[in-house]
Amino acid sequence: MKMTDRLVMIAGTSMASLWMRLGLFGLLAIAALWVALEHAGAMNAFRDSQFLLAYDRHAASIMARFWQLPWWDPYSYGGIYALGSPQAHHFSPSVLLALIFGPIRVHVVFVFLMSVLGMEGVFRYIRLRSEHDLGAAVAAPIFSLSGFFAGAYFLGWTQFFAVQALPWCLFGLNLVTRRDARGVVIFAVSITLMLAMGSPYTIVMTALACALECLRIAAEHATRSRELTGMLLPLLITALLTLGLAAYRLWPAIETLAVAPRIMAGAPANSLSRIAKILLSPHVVTAGKLSMEGSTFISIGAVVLAAVGVFRVRSIAPFLLTLFLVWMATGYEFAIAPFVWVRQLPFFDTLRYPERYLVFAALFIAELAASGVDRLASLSMRGPRWQPLLLVLILGIAATWVPLALNYQVATRGMSLWSPPERIEREFAQARGNRWALGYYEAMSRGSISCGEAYMVPMSPDLRGDLPAEEFLLDASAGTVTRRKWTPNRIELDVALNKDATLVVNQNWHPGWRSSTGLVRSENGRIAVDLPVGTHQLSLYFLPRSGVGGIAISIASIGVLAFLLLRRRQDPDLIAGLRRTPWISLAILAAPLLTGLLVGCLISEPPMPPATPRNSNGSELILDKLPENVTPLSAHFEVPVEWIGVTLPESAKVGSVVDFEIYMRRTGPVNRNVGIFVHILGPNKLLMADHEVIGNSLFIKDIPPGSVARDAFSISLTNAPPGKYRVLAGLWRASGDGSRVHLKSADDNRAQPDHRLLLGTFTVMDRDPESEP
Amino acid sequence: MHNNAPSPLMTRWISRIGIAISIACLAFVGVRALTVPSPPAGRPATPEERAEIAKEFARLEPVWRNNAKHKFPGDHWSQDDDFHCQEMIHARRVAANRNIRLSDVFMAIDEGLRQEYPGKPFRRPSARPCKPRAFYD
Known part of the structure; x- marks a missing residue:
């Protein structure tokens, strides 16, 4: 050769x-x-x-230090359901390796x-x-x-x-x-x-x-x-x-x-x-x-x-x-x-x-x-x-x-x-934290409320990073709360009450949280339990139906996959192998579904309420009707969207931030790419506030029919010269060819020739010499 | 391409060599990962240093908040996020200048916020709920 x-x-x-x-x-x-x-x-x-x-770190820590499965991660954003967080990987093979090699x-x-x-x-x-x-x-x-x-x-x-x-x-x-x-x-x-x-x-x-x-x-x-x-x-x-x-x-x-x-x-x-x-x-x-x-x-x-x-x-x-x-x-x-x-x-x-x-x-x-x-x-x-x-x-x-x-x-x-963090053993508490350095907080026995995830993590706006105790009574005069034992998935407390009171835990609520006494509920997004007068040895624990049910279905599915592999030894053809014993095969194939139904029936849990759509400034986005303090307007576009109101500032100072609101209705199907353009024209100055999604929360196409959507946005007047400013706005195909959606009609001579709508004017005044820059 | 079939002996040896290389690779990665030193972390900060740092961050916070307010007008989560970015950058600077552990700087900030409780803190001891921007391109 x-x-x-x-x-x-x-x-x-x-x-x-x-x-x-x-x-x-x-x-x-x-x-x-x-x-x-x-x-x-x-x-x-x-x-x-x-x-x-940090998810690997948190999961490995929960397993190694508390001997628990990492169902609940209290270190991330005030507490997250680990299995439910799309990008989390608390149940990944990397966590098992992290137990050997470190996080x-x-x-x-x-x-x-x-x-x-x-x-x-x-x-x-x-x-x-x-x-x-x-x-x-x-x-x-x-x-x-x-x-x-x-x-x-x-x-x-x-x-x-x-x-x-x-x-x-x-x-x-x-x-x-x-x-x-x-x-x-x-x-x-x-x-x-x-x-x-x-x-x-x-x-x-x-x-x-x-x-x-x-x-x-x-x-x-x-x-x-x-x-x-x-x-x-x-x-x-x-x-x-x-x-x-x-x-x-x-x-x-x-x-x-x-x-x-x-x-x-x-x-x-x-x-x-x-x-x-x-x-x-x-x-x-x-x-x-x-x-x-x-x-x-x-x-x-x-x-x-x-x-x-x-x-x-x-x-x-x-x-x-x-x-x-x-x-x-x-x-x-x-x-x-x-x-x-x-x-x-x-x-x-x-x-x-x-x-x-x-x-x-x-x-x-x-x-x-x-x-x-x-x-x-x-x-x-x-x-x-x-x-x-x-x-x-x-x-x-x-x-x-x-x-x-x-x-x-x-x-x-x-x-x-960076160098990895040193571990500091102490009682767990939430910190304001910093998502840009979140890898440091678990080692400090702290959770970081600051969040940088890619989806709207269900979080309470009331979480605090400065509390003397993480478990407390809403009415401090109602009694005392003593932490007996704290673990990520289970918190044991002694509560002595001289009157009925609400116990609050400084973590995000999830319907999977349960209590040995009373019912767990959400107190504006935090974990809360209403308790009667008396002394209570309370255990709060996290047992989510979807997690237990999901794992049961997964285990049943592993059984089915093993069955298929065993059957393959007798017959290499998958279907022929199953047809050997059709009823048994059918029963085994149905096992995961039946397991899921069984767990679903055995473990009850209130549904997670949908998040209220909010603007980026925190205001509610979907309203039943136009608020009273809003200037009404009427503008119709070639797509089934109607603008019905606006709020503008009358005046503002150079260096300030000014807020605007446009109120609109959707009366029919709208393409996803329709967005809002906003041009603010001043003396030799054009400020723009174009956006495709209302309040980073809702496309126009998703405005519920019959509701009023409030689109709140702001601009900075840091370098804006003093003078009169005109606010012109309209709809455009933001993700398409960039063309403007034609304006069909508008009241009060608001319609401009280039399919822009004049929303109003405001005056920018010089800042006070003494004011902060 | 394989007109000349390999001898069973050769196949066996190839397999053995393959096992040896695979195990060697795995062992190398495992041992290397476990034994390579971490970068130096700096010394632990004293309580006095942490108190100083806490004051410094408290003093700078309004400036960073104002910067963030103008960078992301009307967007509360983005403002918070930008503030935390500035805080992190300064924390790294402080840790490097003082040759202390970065985690001690974050601990100092945490301690500073807690000291303000239960009065009326002039700083916000929390962070806005996560609301990522819809547009990053």
């Missing part, structure tokens, strides 16, 4: 070995994380990492393991359709060590490493369509892992990837309609069991998001040249900030290998998928934009940053590159004339792996790092 043939054969054989692959992926991950390993003992100072990585050092270990897992997933996914092991193994890092993950490490977005489970999802989905029970397990576990890691938005994007994969599979079986219909039942079983396995996280998270939604506006767009930079320019860190360029860096080598592999019939699908995902990543850049279409779907409207779809594209680019590697390897074995191609192949691999590892190192070298 020739030398080149031998080399290619050994490489191919090595990559067929699971252990050798894991060894190779491990070495590549170490190369990428080399700098991160040097910093393993330091705390990531980036603002998001402070609260995201800081665990991060790099977890990322290492997820990277290796991701590369093996990519290998298996590509290998479903490729002929050889070598290309799949070589291409795996293109996805798993891409700039997307390097950036996520820099930013402390540990939940984004859930995307490493994406190739496993698609791999599992393919096995399911082949009626293989292993696929059901792999798919369900992958999705559950994503949720466990606090990445529900990844799941939304993964749903799109799964839909594309289903289309791909359907296209591959287009001429075999019986095979296609035979896939439907396995897919349905997979969907149900995935919901079941993920129920422990899904039920609480959906419950929370239903009352505390995430609102995301804007019209993000990426030009093709920007996308090229995102994929091909390495990361640059300037003054502690990570560049957008390189945020899904895949290296030039990957593109060259993909270009070699693209001219093959089997490359048509990954090529088309890559094109589609790049198109998705352009966001609002072009008139025809799939990103805009999918934003009309439920859950997809909460996604931002279309460039994140590029990491999905990286998976299919990896598939193309694998095809290129296999092609070069095959050609190099044709004869002596073709042998130089082996050198091209080696150079191609080096030009892929080395830049990927270096890019990771550049990102991690540029991180801003």
Whole structure:
């Protein structure tokens, strides 16, 4: 055998070995994380990492110090339901590792393991359709060590490493369509892992990837309609069991998001040249900030290998998928934009940053590159004339792996790092805190009320960070409260009352809180119990129905998945295996649902009330009627929105902040992209207060019919010259082409020729010389 | 590509080498993560220093609040968030200048706020409920 043939054969054989692959992926991950390993003992100072990585710390602390499951996290934002908080990961594998490695050092270990897992997933996914092991193994890092993950490490977005489970999802989905029970397990576990890691938005994007994969599979079986219909039942079983396995996280998270939604506006767009930079320019860190360029860096080598592999019939699908995902990543850049279409779907409207779809594209680019590697390897074995191609192949691999590892190192070298906090043992209390340094508070036995989460966390406005006691009576003269024992999930108190009184705990209320005496209720968002006169030994404990029910369903689903795997030994065909004993199979498949119904009946809990929509200044957004002190107006637009009132200041001083209110009604369906523009014209000065979402809470399309919406906003007059100011406003297509919505009619000559409405005028006066700047 | 199948012996050895490399990688990452030193944290602040720091932050708070009010007019959560950003930046500066632990600076702020209770604190001892902005692009 020739030398080149031998080399290619050994490489191919090595990559067929699971252990050798894991060894190779491990070495590549170490190369990428080399700098991160040097910093393993330091705390990531980036603002998001402070609260995201703190979840691991909090969960590990609750488990190790209090021997409790981290149902309730009192250290975050006055107390949050850990399973219900979408981005929290208190029940993630990273927490178990944190018990071994500590809350800081665990991060790099977890990322290492997820990277290796991701590369093996990519290998298996590509290998479903490729002929050889070598290309799949070589291409795996293109996805798993891409700039997307390097950036996520820099930013402390540990939940984004859930995307490493994406190739496993698609791999599992393919096995399911082949009626293989292993696929059901792999798919369900992958999705559950994503949720466990606090990445529900990844799941939304993964749903799109799964839909594309289903289309791909359907296209591959287009001429075999019986095979296609035979896939439907396995897919349905997979969907149900995935919901079941993920129920422990899904039920609480959906419950929370239903009352505390995430609102995301804007019209993000990426030009093709920007996308090229995102994929091909390495990361640059300037003054502690990570560049957008390189945020899904895949290296030039990957593109060259993909270009070699693209001219093959089997490359048509990954090529088309890559094109589609790049198109998705352009966001609002072009008139025809799939990103805009999918934003009309439920859950997809909460996604931002279309460039994140590029990491999905990286998976299919990896598939193309694998095809290129296999092609070069095959050609190099044709004869002596073709042998130089082996050198091209080696150079191609080096030009892929080395830049990927270096890019990771550049990102991690540029991180801003702090020393980890020292533990201070003392009684727990809420502090005002600081979400920019939230990682420090649990170690100080303090909770941080200050919050920086990405959704409207249900929080009480009455939480305080200066109380002498965290549990107290509303009427201090009614008696005394003594803390007997405090743990995150259980608070034991001695209460002596000389009259009926309300006990308040300085933490956020959740319907899962229960009391050994009396009923727990919300006192403007804080935990409260009404108690009769007398002495009470009170236990407050947290037992949420969705958490208990969700875990019970998940455990039942694990049983079903184990049953499917056992049945597979008797019959490799999933459906045939189930049909052996149809009634038993049906009963077992129904077990998770029955378990959920049982728990739902056994554990009662009042529903979580929906959050009251508020403006950013705290005023109520939805009203029954127009308040009396408002100047009425009547303006109609070409969309079914009517403006009915306005409040403006009469005068204001330079350097002050002035408040405005517009009152409106919606009388029919309105597009999501309709927003409000506000132009405040003064002497040689234009101030703007355009906004797409009312009070950061509500799109105009979501104003309840029959209600009045109050849109409160403010502007700063810091550099405004004194004089008379005109306030002109109207509706525009904020996330569309930016055009104004035509004004149909308005009273009192308010209508202006350019579809602006004159709301009124006010005078800006010079500030008092003695006043504060 | 694989016209020449590998011998069973070679396959076995490849697998063994793979196991050795995999275990070595895992061990290296685990040991390295556990043993690499943390950056120096600074010394603990004395109670007197913490009291001084608390006063300094109390004095600066109105300035930061005013900055935040004009940066995010009418948006209470964003104002709070911006205030906390300024507070964090100053906390880092104070910790570095005094060579003390950053956590001691945050502890000093906490102690300062508690000392104002139960009178009428001129500072707000709380933070606004989370209300992230709808637009970050």
